[in-house]
Amino acid sequence: MSDEFDLVTIGAGSGGVAASRRAAAHGAKVAIIEARRVGGTCVLRGCVPKKLLMYAAQFGDAFAESRGYGWSLDSAPRFEMARWAAAKAAETARLEGVYRQLLAGSGVELVEGRGRIVGSGIVEVGKRILKARHILVATGGAPVIDSIPGIEACATSDDLLDLQELPASAAVIGSGFIAAEFASMLARLGAKVTMAYRAELPLRGFDEMLRRAAAELLNAAGVELLPHAAPKAVRRTAGGFELEFARGTREFPWVLNATGRRPNSAGLGPLAIGPDGAVKVDEHLRTSVERVWAIGDVTNRKNLTPVAIAEGRALADSLFGPTPRQVDLGRVASAVFTIPPLASIGPTEEEAVAAGHGLKVFEADFRPMKTAFVGGSERTRMKLLVDAANDCVLAVSMAGTDAPEIVQSLAVALSAGATKADFDRTIAVHPTAAEEFVLMREVTRRQVAKEPEPSLGEP
Numbered sequence: 240m241s242d243e244f245d246l247v248t249i250g251a252g253s254g255g256v257a258a259s260r261r262a263a264a265h266g267a268k269v270a271i272i273e274a275r276r277v278g279g280t281c282v283l284r285g286c287v288p289k290k291l292l293m294y295a296a297q298f299g300d301a302f303a304e305s306r307g308y309g310w311s312l313d314s315a316p317r318f319e320m321a322r323w324a325a326a327k328a329a330e331t332a333r334l335e336g337v338y339r340q341l342l343a344g345s346g347v348e349l350v351e352g353r354g355r356i357v358g359s360g361i362v363e364v365g366k367r368i369l370k371a372r373h374i375l376v377a378t379g380g381a382p383v384i385d386s387i388p389g390i391e392a393c394a395t396s397d398d399l400l401d402l403q404e405l406p407a408s409a410a411v412i413g414s415g416f417i418a419a420e421f422a423s424m425l426a427r428l429g430a431k432v433t434m435a436y437r438a439e440l441p442l443r444g445f446d447e448m449l450r451r452a453a454a455e456l457l458n459a460a461g462v463e464l465l466p467h468a469a470p471k472a473v474r475r476t477a478g479g480f481e482l483e484f485a486r487g488t489r490e491f492p493w494v495l496n497a498t499g500r501r502p503n504s505a506g507l508g509p510l511a512i513g514p515d516g517a518v519k520v521d522e523h524l525r526t527s528v529e530r531v532w533a534i535g536d537v538t539n540r541k542n543l544t545p546v547a548i549a550e551g552r553a554l555a556d557s558l559f560g561p562t563p564r565q566v567d568l569g570r571v572a573s574a575v576f577t578i579p580p581l582a583s584i585g586p587t588e589e590e591a592v593a594a595g596h597g598l599k600v601f602e603a604d605f606r607p608m609k610t611a612f613v614g615g616s617e618r619t620r621m622k623l624l625v626d627a628a629n630d631c632v633l634a635v636s637m638a639g640t641d642a643p644e645i646v647q648s649l650a651v652a653l654s655a656g657a658t659k660a661d662f663d664r665t666i667a668v669h670p671t672a673a674e675e676f677v678l679m680r681e682v683t684r685r686q687v688a689k690e691p692e693p694s695l696g697e698p
């Protein structure tokens with residue numbers, strides 16, 4: 240087989256596979272290089288297995304609530320991590336097979352090994368040399384294991400998803416996506432969880448309403464929250480790990496390091512790398528080297544699977560299709576799969592005001608029907624940010640059951656530029672939680688736009 244290609248992609252995760260298949264659909268001759276398993280973080284070590292664990296964890300609540308709905312459970316339900324792990328391994332293996340078939344079916348050649356750019360348009364994989372008109376770097380990211388002295392001995396989310404036994408008690412370090420999601424799941428599955436983090440509230444970067452809701456739901460699940468308490472050091476002990484805090488030490492049998500992820504940019508070749516380890520790209524996804532492009536987590540911009548896929552397809556369309564195009568990362572929805580989950584699209588209230596928007600803020604806060612019926616204290620919270628100047632809905636946030644599904648649908652309305660008047664004349668689907676978004680009539684508060692900061696050097 241000839242080793243000359245129109246496109247050689249390094250990394251067969253969601254972004255790399257999407258870009259390669261789209262390029263092949265445009266008639267390009269494509270090879271994709273993968274050093275581990277085909278499917279990448281999302282399919283094998285991230286979104287998919289994480290969500291399968293979330294479903295497992297949700298059953299705990301379902302069993303408890305079912306009694307209030309008239310069910311009797313003859314014996315206490317019991318969760319066996321090993322059975323879940325075996326089923327998960329089978330499912331991810333199936334999905335890996337699907338990915339391999341998709342590549343083969345699209346005419347993309349899979350080359351197994353580690354790819355390295357060794358010259359202009361030349362990629363080395365073991366002993367094989369591939370010549371490429373274009374090279375795409377889509378190598379993703381990996382957990383940070385040097386954030387705190389000694390933390391390299393702790394488990395990462397990769398290890399958690401392969402556990403054969405649920406730890407009886409666990410510490411989670413960090414309060415980002417991975418920390419919040421796994422603290423919530425571990426607690427629902429029956430572990431005693433402590434979450435230690437350096438901020439006041441979890442989920443830095445999210446709207447304050449969601450951050451407060453996250454703290455509240457974790458607390459309600461029995462998670463011990465330790466804000467302003469990032470450990471200074473981690474030490475191995477006979478029984479597990481000792482975490483050294485400013486105010487003393489604590490011991491845990493098992494610790495999850497959830498202190499972030501870093502781009503897989505080492506050893507790729509002569510590309511400009513930023514201080515965060517990211518491959519630097521411009522708005523066209525062009526790296527510092529001619530005809531070498533990069534997408535997804537390795538560029539450390541918006542580290543979300545759909546973003547990597549969208550970037551990959553846009554790049555393939557631009558390089559090999561009739562119409563070059565770019566992806567707009569300005570307004571991307573995201574969700575945190577805690578139980579219940581959180582989701583949002585658009586700026587936070589603070590960001591919107593700082594960006595010069597006067598706001599009408601609409602909020603709803605209620606007990607959802609399903610859990611209220613059985614005396615539960617769970618609350619659903621919703622927020623709309625409306626631009627006071629033109630009635631445009633700038634942002635939607637929700638904490639509560641089905642928040643990711645609801646926000647996904649509303650994201651279409653926001654992409655289409657929906658106004659509050661559009662929301663108001665939409666007839667509700669009843670009884671749902673989502674209907675609250677079209678029934679918000681009273682302004683909760685108004686925010687005055689902030690004057691833009693004067694630029695440096697202005698008198």
Ligand code: NDP
Pocket residue numbers: 386387412413414415416417418420436437438442443469470497498499500541542543573574575576
């Ligand atoms: P995040 O960047 O979301 O969170 C990292 C956490 O680690 C923060 O709480 C941060 O604290 C903390 N931290 C970093 N360094 C230190 C340190 N030295 N000491 C103590 N704490 C520290 O990373 P995640 O790993 O949770 O997720 C990585 C990315 O993966 C996310 O940004 C997201 O894009 C993606 N992801 C998306 C998911 C989804 O869509 N549902 C799920 C999981 C991941 P501080 O806030 O104080 O800086």
